[in-house]
Amino acid sequence: MPVAKGKLGNRVVTVLRDTGCNGVVIKKSLVSIDCFLDDYQTCVLADGSSVKVPIAIITIDSPYYQGEVKAWCMEQPLYDVIIGNIDGAREPYDPDISPSVSVVTRQQAKKRDNPYPKLKVPGSIKDVSLEDIEYEQQSDASLSKLRQYVAEGRNFEKTNGTKVNYILKKKLMYREFMSPKVENGKLFRQLVVPEVYRSDVMKLAHESLMAGHMATRRTVYRVLSEFYWPGVESDVKRYCQSCDICQRTVPKGKQVRAPLGKTPIIDVPFRRVAVDIVGPLVPVTDKGNRYILTLVDYATRYPEGVALPSIETERVAEALIDIFCRVGFPREMLTDMGAQFTSNLMSERLCAERPRDWDKYLGPALFAYREVPQESVLFSPFELVYGWPVRGPMTILKELWTREITDPEVRSTYEYVINLRERLESTCELVKQNLEKASRKQSRIYKKVTFKKDEGRSKGIGATTY
Ligand SMILES: [Zn+2]
Known part of the structure; x- marks a missing residue:
């Protein structure tokens, strides 16, 4: 049944769009006294009987009709207002649901007053420039050995086929890792992270919106998918063990x-x-x-x-x-x-x-x-x-930091998505x-x-x- 809420003055009424009717019917008790015309008409009802009813001019605001219209005033119609096939009436399948027409319920009004709540990702990730990373990579004491490997062009290869080497690409230091045991020998190019940025990386990998407080092993995996630093595994382990949420929800x-x-x-x-x-x-x-x-x-x-x-x-x-x-x-x-x-x-x-x-x-x-x-x-x-x-977020963080993503709009969108959440x-x-x-x-x-x-x-x- 095409029934909607409408407004008669300030009053909310139920409105039926009835294509089997050729006029407008209104419940008589809803019509204020000064709206009645001094006139009566005879209506033929669905059962064939006829009834003489007073006529009134009403102003209706509904998804099926808006404006002034002559209406038959009946004692007990099935709906407050019934809109038949009159000029300007919309088809039953095509109600006008724009907010000015559809009646705003109290709950909807509350919703409208409180705009759609944003996902909680306040606080922004550090906006790190290429120069910042380059400077830290070159001066961080914990990376001195890695700098040496880069200078010497050292390649490491284990008997099980795992290959590791360190490179400079656009002045930034990366670790290249490849193992037949990890994702079919895929080449990982991990950004070497100076100490000052490590907690940002771990935060994103463990407790950000899309990280889900995974256990240590998985968090390590996530970090290593794009980042590396000496001692990364034990750092991540410590980080996860001291996580408040994890401690309160450890599987027993x-x-x-x-x-x-x-x-x-x-x-x-x-x-x-x-x-x-x-x-x-x-x-x-x-x-x-x-x-x-x-x-x-x-x-x-x-x-x-x-x-x-x-x-x-x-x-x-x-x-x-x-x-x-x-x-x-x-x-x-x-x-x-x-x-x-x-x-x-x-x-x-x-x-x-x-x-x-x-x-x-x-x-x-x-x-x-x-x-x-x-x-x-x-x-x-x-x-x-x-x-x-x-x-995922780790890839995006790396691309943001290494300026592989340069479009400012894309950057800000991604920053919003992966921003570190506030505790x-x-x-x-x-x-x-x-x-x-x-x-x-x-x-x-x-x-x-x-x-x-x-x-x-x-x-x-x-x-x-x-
Ligand atoms: Zn956690």
């Missing part, structure tokens, strides 16, 4: 190692997937979400996730269909410790960092998982699914309370979830072959 007990790695790999992506639901999460986000549906592909470890306000069968099925529309329909859906592990940890960290709007950061968190190779697979999920590495010191206490509540309330509920099959049978998602 035996869950630490996900058994996903032990399951046989099947080589076709999205044939077998693990599905899990986490929640209810505390607090509910501003959008009303309290669950995360996660899906992890066995072959590539590629994760998908959807925030959900509730977990009725229909809603879960819809979310799954949504995912399947992107990745295809799997042959098997399983509940799996690995998926639980991923989704648990991810949701905990999301909630710890973003108590009121974790759902907005779900995408970046998934990106973090897709970007870094998993334990058992040498390539990142992105590479396994798309066939090439996806440009949410002020919300620490709230976060702590929430986490405690969450750990009390959080329960595994996947067993209750069923996925209806066409023939009406329903099975638990757990170990369902479908």
Whole structure:
């Protein structure tokens, strides 16, 4: 039914656009006394009966009609206003939904007054010039050995085929690394980072929007994908160990190692997937979400996730269909410790960092998982699914610092995207309370979830072959 909200004076009314009617009908009680014309007309109703009604001139503001119009005033019409086929009436399928016409509800007004909240990435990354890096690279005491290697043109080659050498390119020092064991012998050209900039790099690699507080090994991987300095691994390890968010959300007990790695790999992506639901999460986000549906592909470890306000069968099925529309329909859906592990940890960290709007950061968190190779697979999920590495924040930081990106607009866009987030010191206490509540309330509920099959049978998602 083409029904919309409209305005009659200051009053909000329901408006029906009825193509089976050839005039305008209004509920008599809504018409103010001075609008009545001293006139009556006879209307023929749908059931064939006729009725004599008073006529009034009304001014209506609605998606189907705006302006003054003569209307039949009836005692109990089905809607406050019914707009028939009169001159200037819009078609039922083509309402004018511009804000001046559509009625602004109180909630919408609140939304309009509070503009769309930006992702929290305040504080800017250091805008480092080429000269800054060049100067620091040449004067940093911790890099003296590397400078010597460059001067001597030393090449290092191990018996396992790993090759390392140091070069100067446009006055900047890079480390070139190649190993048959790492991403099929891909050449990594890592910017050598002077001490003053190392914490910026680690911050971006570990706790930025798209870094997702990965464990030490993955954070090291992420740093090394574009950067290098002597002692980088132990620095990153220390950095991760002292991270506040990580400490508060460490996986406890035996869950630490996900058994996903032990399951046989099947080589076709999205044939077998693990599905899990986490929640209810505390607090509910501003959008009303309290669950995360996660899906992890066995072959590539590629994760998908959807925030959900509730977990009725229909809603879960819809979310799954949504995912399947992107990745295809799997042959098997399983509940799996690995998926639980991923989704648990991810949701905990999301909630710890973003108590009121974790759902907005779900995408970046998934990106973090897709970007870094998993334990058992040498390539990142992105590479396994798309066939090439996806440009991530580390690459962008390197390109910003080495001025490979020169367009100021592109620069500022990227800076916005990868900007280091500010520690949410002020919300620490709230976060702590929430986490405690969450750990009390959080329960595994996947067993209750069923996925209806066409023939009406329903099975638990757990170990369902479908
Ligand atoms: Zn962390």
